Amino acid sequence: MGVTAVWMVPVAVSPLPEASGDSADLSTTGTPPSAGNPNLEPLALFIWNIATEQRKRQLCDYFSMCDGTSNSLNMYNMQLPQIRKRDKCFESSFQKKKCLIRIVQGFQDYKKYLQFVRQRIVGDNLQVDAMLSSSKILVDLLPLESKIRERIAQQDNSKEGTFNLDESTKTDWDKQVTVHVILRNFALFMESTIRAIRFMQSAPATAL
Template sequence: MLSGRNSSHDVLHTLLALLVSLTSLVPPTAALPLGVVSQDPTTDSEARPAVGFADLLLAAQLIRFQSDSLKTQVCDKYLMCDSDMEILSHNGLHLPKITKEDGCYASDFNKEKCFQKISIGLYMYLPYLHFVQNDFGGEEKQIKNMQHATKHLADVIKMVLKDASGVKQMDKNEQQILLESLSLNQEWTRKLTISFILRDFTSFMEKIIRAVRYVQNS
């Protein structure tokens, strides 16, 4: 059973590594390390690279699959599953969510508005994923791969925007303050925080998948 799980992880690592190819769509100024954002976003539509939405869909599906897999592992390891956490929904994390007002639903779809919210949300999740990486023992490589894939996806979606001036990451000081505040919690609270982050991030990725699929099919 264990060998099967390891084999599955190896396949996921290989698939997520393929997401590096997405950076070929992004100018070097956009492919920066975590916590650093290009200060020179491209707004000229002719200068923006052509992005294959099939690639974006695949990337989002792989990240969502990875996040859901980790969420299941948290459930098994810490016995903190979605059904057990409903009474603890007031977690105060203020994680990014996609709502109808963000223009990502088919009934009122707005590609520019939706993709801006998606890119902002993905960047906002990065320090939270970094916290998961630091605190969820035994899966550092898996979570780090997912974190890098998320950063690449955010970069590429940002490049699709006509105006990306409002898409920013937390600066390093803000990230440090957030990580320190999360790390100061008691062990049980940190485990619960990891569960909330992965649950909401999985849901966020599901909505991204629907939005990208809608653009691809329209």
């Protein structure tokens, strides 16, 4: 049974387009910012940049799509964390506490998927390690109350485990498609996270 029929279904990836209007300003250098920097946007941009660059590299190295066109892979999807309108992370209905909880939960949920990427990606694992460690730093720096963090951590521990493909989807093609989908969806998650961070940092205190 193919990878699509088992657990990948063609559903909407995110409310944000894959090549969003903000993509031009979602660029950063290859050097992560200091963990002590109160401006979290550079760190979030650093994580996003690694995810997008690793995806482009994989498209070229494994799928021979070096022009970045991945239309033939758009039919594949997974039920991965995304930031939706109900999470109150968008300017029209922003709620800081609710939004931060969703972002932290999303990062926690992505850990096992990014570990899967690290084990199976074609190329340099050091960049994926940097993405994982930087994601942890970003989560630790987000201004969320400790008691809420503890509750999220407890929920995370209760469903802790590694992500593995179904027995019927163990071909190398299935694994690499899975890597592609995880990187694609994680990059979209990071786009929403970056916008939420920008709004938190620019909005007046009364709006938060």
